[in-house]
Amino acid sequence: MMKSYRELSPSPRTIMTPGPVEVDPRVLRALSYPILGQFDPEFTALMNDTMEMLRSLFQTDNRWAYPIDGTSRSGIEAVLNSLIEPGDKVLVPIYGRFGNLLYEIAERCGAEVVALDKEWGEVFEPDEVIAAIGQEHPALVLMVHGETSTGRMQPLEAIGKACREQGILFVVDAVATIGGVPVETDAWCIDAVIGGTQKCLSVPSGMAPITYNDRAERKIAARKKVERGLLVPGDAVSGNRRPAIQSNYLDLSQLQDYWGPARLNHHTEMTSMLYGLREGLRILLVEGxxxxxxxxxxxxxxxxxxxxxxxxxxxxxxxxxxxxxxxxxxxxxxxxxxxxxxxxxxxxxxxxxxxxxxxxxxxxxxxxxxxxxxxxxxxxxxxxxxxxxxxxxxxxxxxxxxxxxxxxxx
Structure with a gap:
């Protein structure tokens, strides 16, 4: 005899954690709307709306601002897998649990990872990080903006400007801060930023909004040539061929083709989640x-x-x-x-x-x-x-x- 299951009815909660949080009822309503095909012009118009609103949220003029389908960690993995080449030196200043996560993922990408540690409950003075940059000469610096494990927030502007002056890519995890405190992507010279939906945006977990600039895109594009057999002189790194991006699903070069005007098929978009994200962004921008x-x-x-x-x-x-x-x-x-x-x-x-x-x-x-x-x-x-x-x-x-x-x- 088939087991009888009761109707789903989650208990009402007042959620006061660092995420997930309560979802705005207007977002819940948007999640229930009828499904559109992912190449339906009405749906691709919603994709374009979402990109435009994300640029406003990230305070950027970047061409690329779109969500990765998956939880916040999928956004972190997509950006790091696409930007870090095996052998790259990567500096990770750590002042809580999620700095350790950046270290682990960078290591899995084959990077030579250098950690800079700070006692939990504190953050770095920008000069400490800038001094480490001068000593280590990394290809990338990875930092958490808001550490939910310790409740601290790292000042970023001076570090971003130092990275820009030295030609270093600056990547920031803003999962906990985006939509709740300022994240000034362009003014702080951040090359790539990863956000989350389940915290200050009040959208269910399941998408990771990201943005990145032309400097980051150039590195992604150079690796893309390997996959398509388009290497030209000058594309070598230390006498070796550039390694291709290992992940297919989290490959930003392929996701650009999907979110860009070509609309090349990559995966089936999370239709309902995009509705929810777009509505969450609309609510945020109406509030200001x-x-x-x-x-x-x-x-x-x-x-x-x-x-x-x-x-x-x-x-x-x-x-x-x-x-x-x-x-x-x-x-x-x-x-x-x-x-x-x-x-x-x-x-x-x-x-x-x-x-x-x-x-x-x-x-x-x-x-x-x-x-x-x-x-x-x-x-x-x-x-x-x-x-x-x-x-x-x-x-x-x-x-x-x-x-x-x-x-x-x-």
Whole structure:
């Protein structure tokens, strides 16, 4: 006898993690629209709209701005696999978990990877990275803009300008920051940027918006010649033929042909996800970039004020705090996982723990995209206070909410 399965009905949640976050209802509605064929002129017009809106989001005049079909990591892998040739020296300044991820992927691409390490909870002074660039002379520098594992944000502009002056490609993981804080691709001299949908864009995970400039495209094009037998004098590297890009699915040279005017078939586009991304971008641009950034800063300020008024300690150097993620030190004697479990079971609220050396030591609370609202901030503060008191913590009852309300009233 066939097993009977109940109808799908996920529980409603207040998601206050560093991703994924709650999805805007207008995006959910867009995901339900009828399917169009991927070469239907109506659909290719939507592709063009999406590219145009992504240029505005990334604050760039780049020709190439489009999504990779897959989670944020697919975007990182597509960019690194397409830009890194085996034997390239790559510098990766690491100040959290996702810097380590860039290191691992670069190594898998055959790069000679040099790490520059910073204690978690801090970021690099730009001069530290610039000095390492001068010492190592890498072909590429890879950096995370916003480290959700530590709640820190790295200044990029001076590093990007130093890379540009020395002819080095500068690649940035902006998965956590795009749509929540400024990412000024052209002004900061970034050659390639990878974003994500499931954080500040409030679109489900499943696409990775990227952009890259002519400098990056030239390297991709030189490798493309190998695949098509079009090597010409000057295309050799250290006396050897340039290695072709190994991945077919994540090959930016082929994806350019798909997203460009030729519309050459590469894969079947994720129709519904593109609807969702386009709607998420439309909502963002209607709100306005500066207004959106200000909204994230306002709710961050209210959350921080509430947490501190409760007597909790914020983790990390405040001078480099990531505006869309707030890290809280778990009070002595409190079981952090038991608190998270009760928040979820009793209040329907999800916050995050952390990784590596910070596992069990901090909570991470996201204020991203559609989840970034006064209702959610007040809800999480009130629930966290109640749960902590339930777990034996001595807190000034009511002070957290009052401090947050004072920020909102200002």
């Amino acid at each position: 970039l500066e207004e959106r950034f200000a909204r994230h800063r306002r709710h961050e300020a209210a959350l921080m004020a509430g947490l501190e008024a409760m007597g909790l300690t914020l983790y990390g150097n405040p001078a480099c705090k990531l505006p869309v993620v707030t890290c809280v030190t778990i009070p002595e004697g409190v079981d952090g996982e038991a608190v998270r479990s009760m928040l979820l079971s009793s209040f329907g609220i999800e916050i995050a723990s952390s990784f590596g050396v910070l596992k069990g030591k901090i909570w991470r609370i996201g204020t991203m995209g559609y989840s970034c609202s006064q209702k959610n901030v007040l809800h999480v503060l009130g629930a966290l206070e109640a749960v902590l008191i339930r777990h034996g913590a001595a807190l000034p009852a009511g002070e957290g909410l009052q401090a947050a309300l004072a920020v909102y009233d200002a």
